[in-house]
Amino acid sequence: MRALSRIDKYRGGGRLILRPETRLLLTVAASVSSLALGDPQALSLLLAFSLLYAAAETKFKTLLLAYAFMGLMCALSLACVWLLGFIFPPMREAPLAGAISPFIRLGVSLNVILPLALNSKLTELAMALGRLHLPGFLRLPLMVTIRFIPVILNDLVQLREAVGIRFRGRRGFLFWLRHPLTWWRVFFQPLIVRLIRSADELAMASELKGLEVNTDFGSSAEPFSPDDRLVGLTAALAIILSALAEFFLSGSGHA
Amino acid sequence: MLKVESLSYRHAHSDRLALKDVSFSLDEGQSMLLAGRSGSGKSTLLSVLAGLVPHFLKGALAGRAELDGREAGAGGVAEWGRGARLMLQNSEAQFLAGTVGEEILLTLRCRGVIGPEAGEIARERLAALGLSALKDQSVFKLSEGQKQKAVLAALTALRPKLLLLDEPSANLDPVFLEELKKALWRLREDGLALIVADHRPYWLKGLCRKLLVLDDGAVAYEGQIEDLADQERRSRLGLRSPDVPEKPSLPPPSGFRRRAPEEEAGFNGTDGSDQAADSGGEIRIENLYFNYPGGPELFGGLSLTLAYGEVTALTGPSGRGKTTLARLLCGLEKPARGRITYDGQPAGLELAQVVLQNADHQLYMPTVLSEVILAVGAGGRTPEVEAGARELLASFGLLGLASRHPQSLSGGEKQRLVVALGLARPTKLLALDEPTSGLDGQNLALMAAQITKAAQAGPAVLLVTHDLELVGLCAARHLELFGPMT
Structure with missing residues (x-):
């Protein structure tokens, strides 16, 4: 069971043999670095390295689909900015660098989250979180969050079907566009209620299982593989190079 | 201890x-x-x-x-x-x-x-x-x-x-x-x-x-x-009976027959005559086969007729195709072979009402009353529609909760509400998937009475259930599925 897959249908490539801790740490390191960096060229370097990692760990088609979706989202937000420019002209004169950096950060996050979600089993991630010796108040919510993913996907499938039955004949895109309040009520309200209920049940199950008192998830049975070391070193190199690029190219060294 | x-x-x-x-x-x-x-x-x-x-x-x-x-x-x-x-x-x-x-x-x-x-x-x-x-x-x-x-x-x-x-x-x-x-x-x-x-x-x-x-x-x-x-x-x-028959002694749906041998097809029931299959206007399944991608073939050429005004119970172990059969009858799935017709017309969601198992996904409005009014559909909120909605709620013992948010109801109350929603509009087939899984004895009796009353008003009712007590209370016919796992 993959973290992002209710029915194993999005299985990724997973050509590298990595421990879940490696994927988790890479995700955190890349996200923090992309937040710290501000120069688009430095961020692009980080994006390139993270893309190499994603390409090695994710099926090409899945990666392409994810990028297409991200591209659509970026295009929509750029269109909104352009439209807002008519109301607030200074927005049209803002430097491109300021506008492009958030999108590069989004790309970096996508590149590290996709391999984590598609190639890690729920249990592996949960155990890895335990082994990272995070404090209980961080570990428990994170484990429940990971376990939450299949619950959300299952709820979405059931909700779509229930709405299809109840609103038969009124399901077209235009119907929902004309009735945004109904759309909110029909899709989001039941989903939010279900999620709150599921979160409560999962939290109760975690308490009953004794996760809050567990302090020993043991050390990993497997040592870090050569792939783990290679990816770790490359990631460190990428972050250092990006930081240097930020320092020299922006000239301010504010990162 | x-x-x-x-x-x-x-x-x-x-x-x-x-x-x-x-x-x-x-x-x-x-x-x-x-x-x-x-x-x-x-x-x-x-x-x-x-x-x-x-x-x-x-x-x-x-x-x-x-x-x-x-x-x-x-x-x-x-x-x-x-x-x-x-x-x-x-x-x-x-x-x-x-x-x-x-x-x-x-x-x-x-x-x-x-x-x-x-x-x-x-x-x-x-x-x-x-x-x-x-x-x-x-x-x-x-x-x-x-x-x-x-x-x-x-x-x-x-x-x-x-x-x-x-x-x-x-x-x-x-x-x-x-x-x-x-x-x-x-x-x-x-x-x-x-x-x-x-x-x-x-x-x-x-x-x-x-x-x-x-x-x-x-x-x-x-x-x-x-x-x-x-x-x-x-x-x-308000409790249920401790004595429930292991198998309901009810006749199978009229015209019930299957092409594959009984063990292969996975049904319990005596074949009905072809004469019964050809009688009157009804919902008819003819020579039905179905399979999910990569799954086994189900129903083995099943044929049967669901008569209007009658409650048919569909029972059997989990994962044997009961809900799938209900989905096929409502047009949510398409048969691999064979056909399903309502008075000669192909099956479709516009001819059927289906009540799914999970009530949480079927409740959207800010009050119980507006939920029923939405389910009535055409006409909007007229005094007549509201009066009808209140009457329906009263018949399910929910009128006192009319101004409550549907998601704030208990599990049993939600179950009664979604079945009431299924009855809000006239239909030819009403399919109910496990409508009584969490109901106590008092509400089970109420639900059984309402299902019987709904069938008397015209539609064929298909009851997908494990609840043999409910079957005994309101079903006229019974079919048991025990074929391969879906």
Whole structure:
């Protein structure tokens, strides 16, 4: 069971043999670095390295689909900015660098989250979180969050079907566009209620299982593989190079 | 072993006592049925005994609950859980690992048991519950019965003294119920004490001897499970019958026949005559075959007719295609071969009303009344529509809740509401998927009466259910599916 897959249908490539801790740490390191960096060229370097990692760990088609979706989202937000420019002209004169950096950060996050979600089993991630010796108040919510993913996907499938039955004949895109309040009520309200209920049940199950008192998830049975070391070193190199690029190219060294 | 003395509990932010002065005791190896109407406090009592109060559920607790001299919840939920374990109604919610084997290992790891000892215990538990072959199976791909057994295996891995089960029969078919009963029997033989909160007493006969009935949070009756044979007592306490026939003795739908041999097709029922199949205007299934991608072929050339004004019950083990057949009849799925027609027209969602199992996904509006008005559809909120909606709510005992938010109702109230929504518009077929899984005796009788009344008004009603008591109360015909797993 993959973290992002209710029915194993999005299985990724997973050509590298990595421990879940490696994927988790890479995700955190890349996200923090992309937040710290501000120069688009430095961020692009980080994006390139993270893309190499994603390409090695994710099926090409899945990666392409994810990028297409991200591209659509970026295009929509750029269109909104352009439209807002008519109301607030200074927005049209803002430097491109300021506008492009958030999108590069989004790309970096996508590149590290996709391999984590598609190639890690729920249990592996949960155990890895335990082994990272995070404090209980961080570990428990994170484990429940990971376990939450299949619950959300299952709820979405059931909700779509229930709405299809109840609103038969009124399901077209235009119907929902004309009735945004109904759309909110029909899709989001039941989903939010279900999620709150599921979160409560999962939290109760975690308490009953004794996760809050567990302090020993043991050390990993497997040592870090050569792939783990290679990816770790490359990631460190990428972050250092990006930081240097930020320092020299922006000239301010504010990162 | 377990002593409960004058236990009272009030939920946080509530003025009402959820438990009032509850007292009882239970010895090692004893088992007890905890019965009562929906909302009578059964689940709350189990939560207290599982140690969730006051650590997880806040509120005011008075009185004492002791297990071997230790007070309930002492040392926190997890520490208390070494002695008393709770199986929640939604068994899937209790899985935190990916596979059956990993779930048991994770449970043990949380209690500090690791290495070869944990592996040995996990193997023993899997074997004891007949799950060895499913060790590496994803927990999300298990049937409902398998999920419950997997949860049981994990809960009993460290040999607790008391096992608490909340509505274990709600989603189980009679075959899995029997298996669960056997598993619980073996645990009881090992000295485990059991408290089972359930609306269906029939499957617990022989397993539970003691009976404790709650009503509005207080003990309304304490005795033996055999005492439920008294119908007057049952009606007074709102309970279900302890005597339900193993198989309904009802005729199959008219025109029932199948091409494949009976064992292959997976049906129980005597072939009807072709003459019956050709009679009148009806909903007709002809030579039906279906399969999900990569799945086995189902229904083996099934033919049958659903007559208008009649309730047909569809029963059988989980995962054998009951819901699939209902979906085909409503046009939610297309047959691989064969056809389904309503008076000669192809089946379609516009001709049918279908009520799905999970009520949460089917409620959208800010009040119960507006939910029914939305379901009525055409015409909007006219005085006539509103009067009709109120009448419908009254017939399901929900009129007093008309101004409540639908998502704030209890599980049983939501179940009644979604069935009422299914009846809000005229239709040719009404398909109900497990409409009574969490209903007490009083609401079961009400639901059965409304289903019968709905059928009398015209549509064919298809009842997909494991609830044999409901079948006995309102079905005119019965078909049992036991083919390959979907």
